Amino acid sequence: MRPIRRNFGRDRAYYRIVDDLFGFIPHNVELYKLALIHKSASLVLEDGRAINNERLEYLGDAVIEAVTSDYLFIEYPDRDEGFMTQLRSKIVSRQSLNALAVNLGLDVHVISNGGTGITQKHIYGDAFEAMMGAVYLDQGYEFVNRLLINNIYFRFLNLEELTESESDFKSRLIEWSQKNRHQVEFRTEHDKEYASNHPVFYCTVLVDGMEVGHGAGDSKKEAEQRAAFSVSQYMSDEQCASLLDKVDRLEGTRSGSGF
Template sequence: MRPLRRNYGRDRAYYRIVDDLFGFIPHNIELYKLALIHKSASLVLEDGRSINNERLEYLGDAVIEAVTSDYLFIEYPDRDEGFMTQLRSKIVSRQSLNALAVKLGLDVHVISNGGAGIAQKHIYGDAFEAMMGAVYLDQGYEFVNRLLINDIYLRFLNLEELTESETDFKSRLIEWSQKHRHRIEFRTEHDKEYASNHPVFCCTVLIDDMEVGHGAGDSKKEAEQRASFSVSQYLSDEQCASLLDKVDRLRAHEKHTR
């Protein structure tokens, strides 16, 4: 049945995509076809309902997190919960899954209406989550567990590199502010210029009431991380004095104008 389904029939192109990407022939090809449809290219049914990969993406997100938790629990028997939680967040982050989708070659098969807006930059990672949701429904948990760990993670994931990488810039910035006794505030709100079905959040970081960084993202968490990253250059031992000088100048100016 493998050569027949792959090379013949109406859906042969989709069977080939799944086989080439993941090395197996699906039972229900309709799931995988749906997983490739980004919400920007939703299909509208006769009853008015729109169909796209968002529901599969939701399911796949939970599946990937569960499999990754299993993986790290076995891979690091002597590490604590905090370490495993932080490493898992790096693996399942939008940025990481987007890069993983590109490495797999999934990006060339995603169906979208194009556009380079902020809200669409993770469509490949979203499609990867949707694909894992499809695999789960089509083949079961044990199958998707083996696929992710023994194939995809083994080929494309560098745990040592991820362990050493810095991604939680917000926590780092908060720790720095507490250490130097500065007041920090994150002002995050929706960008009203974007459509309601593509929400974008904008964040401004203030230290002692001075704006020091800005960032945007399609979630509040992402916007705050990006804003924190924009000021992270000041947090090295050599450069943090620059930010402190700015704060001191602001305080001096406020005293002078009172």
């Protein structure tokens, strides 16, 4: 059945793509065909509905996060939740998934229209998420778990390199704010809901008075690092520009009000 599906029939090109990328022949090839269609190249049905890979991307995002959580829980039996959360965030970040997609060769198969502007930066990572959503629906969770860990992470992820990568997110955020002439503030206090023998700190990051990140930790330093890290995950190029636009509008309103 494998050679027949791969080499014959109208969908043989898609069977070959999945087989070459992931090493198996799918049951429902339509899922993988859909996973390759970026919203910029959406297909419009007779009833006017546009179909693309966004729904599969949504599902794949959740699947990848669950598998990655399993993976790190087993790989690091002695590390705390904070360490695993930060490492997982690095693995499932848009930049990381985009790089995985390119390393796999998935990028050459993505169907899209448009240029290479900001909105196009992570379409390969989005397609990778959609593909993992398709694998989950087609083959089940245990299969996608083994595929992602044994066939993809094992080949393309360097956990040691990731764990040793830059982790002083607070300093990076302060440096960014100084460079762009914005005021950053860390408001850190005890979380009163936790027991006195286990103090927990909660931090809110504000840029020019706007809340942009939150974090909690067993120490003030840890809470502030996690809050700064949450900002680094939130602020893509596009979101950063949007934030600065909001700040500019807020400053304009203050000026107009006489403050």
